[in-house]
Amino acid sequence: MQELNQIKPLSLERNATNELVLAGIKVSELAQHYGTPAYLLCEQTIRARAQAYRQAFEQEYPNHLVVYASKALNCLAMCKLIEQEGLGLDVVSEGELHTAIEASFPCERIIFHGNNKSRDEVKLALTNGVTLVLDNRTELAYIEELLKSDPELKAQVLIRITPGIECHTHDYIKTGKIDSKFGFNLEELDEIIERIKATDIHIRGLHAHIGSQIFETIPHKDTCKVLLELYKSIKEKHGLEFEDLNVGGGLGIMYTESDDPPEIFDWVKIITDAVKANCEELEVKQPRIMVEPGRSIVGPAGITVYKVGNIKDIPGVRKYVAVDGGMADNARPIMYQAEYTAEVDAKDPTTNLEKVTIAGKYCESGDVLIPEIELPQVEAGNLIVVYSTGAYNYSMASNYNRATKPSLVLVNKGQSHIIVQAETVDDLLRNDKLAPHLR
Numbered sequence: 001m002q003e004l005n006q007i008k009p010l011s012l013e014r015n016a017t018n019e020l021v022l023a024g025i026k027v028s029e030l031a032q033h034y035g036t037p038a039y040l041l042c043e044q045t046i047r048a049r050a051q052a053y054r055q056a057f058e059q060e061y062p063n064h065l066v067v068y069a070s071k072a073l074n075c076l077a078m079c080k081l082i083e084q085e086g087l088g089l090d091v092v093s094e095g096e097l098h099t100a101i102e103a104s105f106p107c108e109r110i111i112f113h114g115n116n117k118s119r120d121e122v123k124l125a126l127t128n129g130v131t132l133v134l135d136n137r138t139e140l141a142y143i144e145e146l147l148k149s150d151p152e153l154k155a156q157v158l159i160r161i162t163p164g165i166e167c168h169t170h171d172y173i174k175t176g177k178i179d180s181k182f183g184f185n186l187e188e189l190d191e192i193i194e195r196i197k198a199t200d201i202h203i204r205g206l207h208a209h210i211g212s213q214i215f216e217t218i219p220h221k222d223t224c225k226v227l228l229e230l231y232k233s234i235k236e237k238h239g240l241e242f243e244d245l246n247v248g249g250g251l252g253i254m255y256t257e258s259d260d261p262p263e264i265f266d267w268v269k270i271i272t273d274a275v276k277a278n279c280e281e282l283e284v285k286q287p288r289i290m291v292e293p294g295r296s297i298v299g300p301a302g303i304t305v306y307k308v309g310n311i312k313d314i315p316g317v318r319k320y321v322a323v324d325g326g327m328a329d330n331a332r333p334i335m336y337q338a339e340y341t342a343e344v345d346a347k348d349p350t351t352n353l354e355k356v357t358i359a360g361k362y363c364e365s366g367d368v369l370i371p372e373i374e375l376p377q378v379e380a381g382n383l384i385v386v387y388s389t390g391a392y393n394y395s396m397a398s399n400y401n402r403a404t405k406p407s408l409v410l411v412n413k414g415q416s417h418i419i420v421q422a423e424t425v426d427d428l429l430r431n432d433k434l435a436p437h438l439r
Ligand SMILES: Cc1ncc(COP(=O)(O)O)c(C=O)c1O
Pocket: 069, 071, 072, 090, 113, 209, 211, 212, 213, 248, 249, 250, 251, 292, 293, 294, 295, 296
């Protein structure tokens, strides 16, 4: 299996004059053509990572469905790519589902998440044959009501539970923690299953998601065990044998050299081995395994290219290098103190280095993309590339300070295509209205 763990997209290179080249096109040309900042996506990396999941499962456990968590990045082109790679799609809102439907994504491969789905969202899912990840009693009541009002309608669900396992990067907490806004607590499960048994709703299985950007493998192994023990007790108590088992997403990626997530293949093997071993021990029929990776499919495929503007040197304190984007296009540093790696285009990355802070342009002191990084000396007009921005960057982008969202550009084999147009100020103003007394 190909080793895929790296900070940069697979097609990124530096040429003899130190220019960054993505899939055969100079990043400076892409910046010139699409403006800065711009999100650039390497198609080869997305496909390779999707294929790595598929191939690992084909080898280890053919009865599977890899469901791309589209909250990481959802747009028509992403849905098409994921569909072509044979994955399923996880959506969490009307907007994400509509995009998938518009992209003709097969609805039988879509699952719909959310802790507060509206009645309309539930209806949209059911009328399109989308599987719901049943999260709570309110949603269950919507489904019951919708099935009563339309006898033609069918409902399939995975029941989301909080398994008492929580994990973020290296922080693994197994506390039996029940303080989560998502899903049912284990104590409620028997009652919920009895209630569903009295309806025509089909329960496909259970779902748990334990966190994101996870480097440890034991938490997912433990999650498989907790879920399969429930499968055994549900079979005994309720006479139900589930066909699906969804262990969520969460595999981490490299944002910096010190990040060391498992390779996709190794992560898949941990899960499939755990499922096989627990099924054998507990005498439970092997279910279809579903996983929901988001970040680990699209994260390393993305880079953001910025132009350097003002440079503020405070001698003995700090040198700020301000770029023409920031927290509006990448909310992760200010939200989670997320770390990133950056490089300067057309400069030798090993000489003339100095420690700087890459600052955003938005009106928050905290709008800093990278607090401390060694970069070759830069001047206004240079291009800085921030790596691993494919996941949760465009999808979390905001219009803070009335910023317009940058273009999203797909790059492959010497070709580049806009897949989401940059917003313009007119796009923002289109939604503004003056109240009559202000005209
Ligand atoms: C239910 C669920 N599944 C999958 C994911 C995807 O996680 P990741 O992008 O870390 O793989 C998330 C992320 O928050 C999630 O909440």
